[in-house]
Amino acid sequence: MVTVQDAWDLLADVPDPELPTVSVVDLGIARDVHYDGDRLVVTITPTYSGCPAMREIEHDVKARLAERFADVEVRTVLSPPWTTDWITDAGRAKLAGSGIAPPGARMLPLLVQGRPEMCPHCGSTAVEELAGFGSTACKALWRCTTCREPFDYVKAH
Amino acid sequence: MGDHAVDALLRVGDSCLVLAQRLTAWCGHAPALEEDIALANVALDILGQARGLLTRAGEIEGAGRDEDALAYLRDAPDYRNLLLVEQPNGDYGTTMLRQLLFDAWAVELWPALVFSTDPVVAGIAGKAAKEAAYHVRHSASWVVRLGDGTEESHQRMLAALDMLWPYAGEAFLDDEVDVAAAESGLMPLPSSLLPAYRHRVESVLAEATLPVPPDPWWQRGGRQGSHGEHLTYLLAEMQVVHRAHPDATW
Structure with a gap:
């Protein structure tokens, strides 16, 4: 069975549509991955309230995970609110680069x-x-x- | 929760939606590229806040209306926005003063809404509070720059103040909807935000060398559905495509 860690590895390759040098994991947009029965549930959170990229991110996440997971649900949550503190050290290095x-x-x-x-x-x-x-x-x-x-x-x- | 909750959420959500529509009209027309980008960004944040609140209002109402149904299929008497936000853009000084008068309210309202008993509203507020703090920094800096600028810009800001000031007080006038929303813990009582609002606005006006006008009879009624003619034109433009092609999809 494909594991939650496999999902995180795939997500680490999903670029942010507006900052394509970093992934949705680097930015802290992908918040949680877990199994609900046979369904993989991925939680994402917007950076700003009006972020126009959310639908595209949801689409990209689903498309990437579909490579290895049969049943994927993407949930959007607002709380706790996204903060730049969640950008990983690797993400910061990629941005600067x-x-x-x-x-x-x-x-x-x-x-x-x-x-x-x-x-x-x-x-x-x-x-x-x-x-x-x-x-x-x-x-x-x-x-x-x-x-x-x-x-x-x-x-x- | 019930009708009062829907009304109370629409009062804030509609104010955000109408102001976002107003600000978007500057896109491609602002006096400098940086300001064009700034207003588009502010409008986007505020539109996002509106979407969250309208969606939540529709859920609580339970009549099957989503954010699009509420935004595009209501007429002016069903809108609950502040009269302030439907006022025309005017010159850039007028737009910035209107923005300050809104932002100074938003920057008090959202942190209070973080403690709403409705977890969805609290989640929206947690994001919006940070955004509003950034917006007011921008609008306040422009009011100061233009008020304490040239003779021409000072005169224009005085005219803008004369025009907009009577609309500044509506957000703080409590009615029975507000009392019910406050008692349920959904929202703070509007009047409770007034002292902090006054302090912030008066500080900015002082730095801008603009006089604080005496309290007028505050224009009111927008939050109960009585609007000026400006809103009908704004809604006509905002809603025309959706109403002309109600079942269209991308």
Whole structure:
């Protein structure tokens, strides 16, 4: 019988539609996998309330798991709410490797969005925000004042 | 839970839906690319919040209406949104002031809803609370920048304040639906959010060098279904495709 671990291994190969360098496991979107009788139940959670990729993620997850599992159900849950703290260390390294600054530590109060630790291009810590919103719901646009390159930043959330 | 719960959820959900529709109209028209992207992102978050609340309202109602039926097949008198959010976009300053007056309410409401006795509502709120905190940072910064900007931008913000201020108080006027929703633990009493709201809005206006107007007679009725003509035009545009092709699928 195929195991829950087999499912996790398959999920680790399902890319996020908007950040394809990382998987749904790296991002912490896939929250739980378990058997309910003969049915495999996968729980996913959206990053933001309006995340337009959820339906596609559900479709991709089902399609991938169908390679080895006959009966798969994907459930979407909101609680507990997704946080960038769930992005794995491997996921952070992959983001940085593709020029996207991974989220910094979350700060209190929530009004503060944190800041990138360094420029993903040159490693300089001299960075500044260009715009609070970016090309996807989870990112902001920053730039490095050392190498002058702009870069995406996954907002601490 | 029953009718009061459905009404109470629609009051928040419809406010989010109508504001998302308003903000989406800026897409491709905002004064700068960054702002175009910002408003589309904010609209997307707020639309997501609306979808969750409308879906939940439909479940509690138990009449088989899903989020689409509630969004596309109700007429203006059945909408329960705040009058504030149906006000036209106007210039960018007007849109940003309207957004501040909404965000400053949302940023108090959602953290309170995290403690709702309805677990679905609490789950929606847990996400929305973080989003609202980010939104108010954006809208407040623009109100300050434009209020304390040039003579032209200052005058425009004064005009926007004059136009929108009478709509700022509706969210905090309790009626029997709110009392029932609060007693069931579904939602906080609207008036309980007012002190924190006032403090935040007045702080931003002070930093923006804009005067806090005296309390007017607050415009009201949107939460009970009495709307201005603006909403009917907005709904006509939002609903026309769905109503023209009711059974269409992608």
